[in-house]
Amino acid sequence: MKSNLHMYVMAAPLLTAFLVNIFGRNNRKVIAPLVLGALGLSSLLAITVLKRTLMLGDLSYTAGAWTPPWGIELLVDPLSALMLLLISAVSFIATFAALPCVKRDLKDRQHIFFTLYLILITGLMGLVLTADAFNLYVMLEITSITTYGLIAMGRGRASLSSFNYIIMGSVAASFYLLGVGYLYLLTGTLNMADIARYLPALQGSAALATALAFILIGLWIKMAFFPLHGWLPRAYTDAPDGAGVLIAPLMTKVTIYLMVRLMLTFQSPTFSLISMDVRTLVIWAAAIGIVCASSLALAQRNLKQMLTYIIIAEVGYMVGGAWLANEQGMTGTLLHIVNDALMTLCLFLAAIAIAYRTGSLHFDHLKGLYQRMPWTMASFTVGAFAMIGVPPTCGFYSKWYLLLGGIEAGQWEFVVALIFSSLVNAVLFFRIIELAYFGSLQDSEHHAHASVQQHEAPWWILSPLALTAVLLIVVGLSTGPLVNNVIRLMVPVGF
Amino acid sequence: MKPLALLATLITGALLLYGTADFAAWGDPQSPPNSNISVRYVEQAVKETHVPNIVTAVLGDYRGYDTMFELVVIYSAGMAVMGILRRRED
Amino acid sequence: METILDHVIAKYNYWIYVVLMMIGFYAMIGKRNLVKKLLGMNIFQTAIILFFISSGAKKGGSIPILDKYAALQGQVDVNQVVNPLPHVLMLTAIVVGVSVTGVALAVMLRIYRKYGTLEEDEILHKIENE
């Protein structure tokens, strides 16, 4: 009898989304317990699913009891169980900060916001579990439409940046659908494992190259891989705070997971998806992307915008690491997906806490923050150290694997880009820490915001922020067991 | 910006046309899509679900998970439109 | 030269859909007016739907609704029935297309209410000197 646990992890937020819409419409007080209860429950279930998968091994589950190529197959293996836990945990933590921000921003549309919020989380979980190429397209569309809605609910410029995101998102989804269509015309099946069986026979054909090219381009646009990243900075900056704290850490990381999942599924001894020259080309693109995104981050004067460019640089890390096609690189990428989600969550929570109190994230409003908001800035510093890659925090370990992978594969431009980006991150964050610490309180007195009574962020935002900062260090120190019994299983030996 | 967009379009179009080389001819009953998993749908669907309309059988049961999330897609589009436009503030 | 002509004649439908896709794709990324971008998106999605549906076509095939009792006895000739799978997939793609168009129209309505124009460069100009 196959366990339905992972389906309950997904069903909890989905059903609650509809309940929040029904009951949250007239009394707001019911929204917080419903959302937190659902996400808490799905986080606990996700932990048991991960434990179960590590003990009993992979679980090939089909929705509707049909054998895979005919029914839709859902694959629960250590990597997808880990991602399931990551999504439910990050969204559970982010919800604490989202609740006060949404109460402040969207007074009478909170129930609509949280309906879209929960459906987005369900879509992400569905993306992580599915092993069917067309179902993956449907899940991509769910996460996209809910993200368009959440971003467009923001004020001012949000609608224009949301429109640009809609156009780029539709191009990405259509390219992915085209790629799946080409694969369907060549193989006749939609199940990813089943498609992989037909690929060796089609080794040199033009249509196969086109199909994989379009699938990859579609995913690259969706994850904002450097040349195709135009939509991300405006979209994540203008999103309402409550939405930004969930979208920023998860959306790009899950799309990278999808690319890795496709690469691992289509990879077989006879059919190597990554031919030599394509691999070097992609790693060069990743290296250039990292360098450009980091230097663009230097030019930003707004904290949130700077973070979005750092996200684009991190995407370059993971894509480059995955395409190194050696064990170290892939381990580094998978570990970096988890670490980067936590790091981005910590930094975005800090940005929201600052915005909640000072109203603006522009650099000259950050002066003397250490006196006014000591705990927030302490957590921000931990997040900054993680992003730079300072040892006790998790950022160091994944970057270390990526560096080892780059050296082992002999891709020196990738190694140089990684080091350059770490240095630029150091400059970026120390500039802010120096501004916030040494910028004395006096010269920020005569600023317009001096009248606002400055004190620590509300505990609703501070507790998740502090928890995430501690989590960064805990995950960093537990890299050994995390890699050995979860990630190591996923990376094929003869990669 | 326009010539760049035109160039991108032509390259994408050329890549797509180059890819159509290996497809089966139009309407060929033995082409991979027509002779792979859909053979079972045509032959077994009515036996296994008692629904003469195979498209509804595949839609509702074999790939019911897709249709469930399809309904969630149209639902979240309706909620997104509601969230974007219904603003009491301005 | 001769093989390319055969190849085109045998699969002229895919060539037409690719041309249609590229018209939509160019409108999406080339045009400056927001409504034209949206129309381009719809053309692109419709062309993909046609692409999938024509992949399931069979010469002389009838609609995939069988007579229940004949099917229960098992006398079903697969080559007479059109492949139902692309139709199912495209029902989903149509619904997704409608949903994205709906959300894009709502966003455009807000942009028009706020900036009074739907030309992208005018909007950016208005945002600069806001």
Add this chain to the structure above:
Amino acid sequence: MRISVQETRDRIPQRDIILESTVRLMVPFIQLYGLYVIVHGHYSPGGGFQGGVVLGASVILFALAFGLPASKHYLSEGGDILLANAGALIYTGIATLCALLGGMFLDYSALAKILPIDPISWRSHGIFLVEVGVGMGVMAIMVSIYWDMASAGRLDEGL
């Protein structure tokens, strides 16, 4: 140049008796046809989505002819949202129920534990129940999107 709301308001023609009487005649038959399309999804082309859109179109036609406030009197805003949530909950509820009853997610034959008829006909009925849920959801969403678009979110005066 922002088009003032008042300008658009006075361009809407006043009530028209011919239009209203024909629409009052047509709407019930359109809804009957919509129900037919949903119910006959098994035997003829159609099903939840197509039927739901036809039902939604009937309410939109009513709103176009009699004005948005009248259509909100016919189908209230709260009722519409409830209908949308009910449709979605029916589908996801049945899917989760199948998992709770010991079968797989969305495996209708697991429902045989409630009403012991043979699993294959449970699949046929399961598909029908799900189509009804989809029809309700799609109808409500079509109407809600029309209301929002026509009145730019204020739901006071439609096209």
